[in-house]
Amino acid sequence: MHLIVSQLSIDAADPTALARWWSRVLGWTVTDEEGDGEEVELAPADGSATGWLFLRVPDERRVKNRLHPDLRPPDGSDQATELVRLLELGATPVDVGQQDVTWHVLADPEGNEFCLLRSTPADLARAQAGPGEQPTG
Template sequence: MMLRNVTVDCSDPYALATFWSTVTGWPISGEDSPGDDEVLVESPAPVPGLLFIQVPETKSVKNRLHFDWMPTERTRDEEVDRIVGLGAKLFEDHRTADGRGWVTLTDPEGNEFCVERSVSER
């Protein structure tokens, strides 16, 4: 079995896919456009894609599943600053004085995700 996509319910699939495409550097599928009720952010194989699907209800509670991202080209703190600059919001800061820990952010629709330390910081 293979995990094909991770699906995220949202109110504006194209807008949220655009945010995540910018965060990851992965392209939005050429088959998708603004106003579509499903939009795919295509990932490099074998990583699952990110599929955003329009639903009528808004997010109301903490996610039971979330992404843990590890930067490959920047430090954790540089990546947090970059993603906040793209529209994410700080949710919880779990960084410690010794440089360990992670940061929990929310995307433009309030979905939580974490940014951990990079390999070089470990």
């Protein structure tokens, strides 16, 4: 029997603000917002992914994340469109030494890195179904 991932916990200076920001990015719902703002949970309304739990911590982030989300543009959109949207929401470009790659490294308002990949789910499915090169980003 295997373990089940209950949620991904993310340290935050302001859990409420960060959960609301990610809610706009992912289109997910803030499902549990503890009254004192110490813990705020975010999850997709349809339960299609593991939820994220934002926890208040007193210390500042000092180094590059050891774990980060890779986000894929939804079908019907593309990387360039989503990049503009993310930047308008307040994401910032980050250089972590990635050099010449097909994805964009960005940071949320608290500096947590994430990547915006190039291919959509349909692009990825087509590449995996047929012969040829699979997209890497």
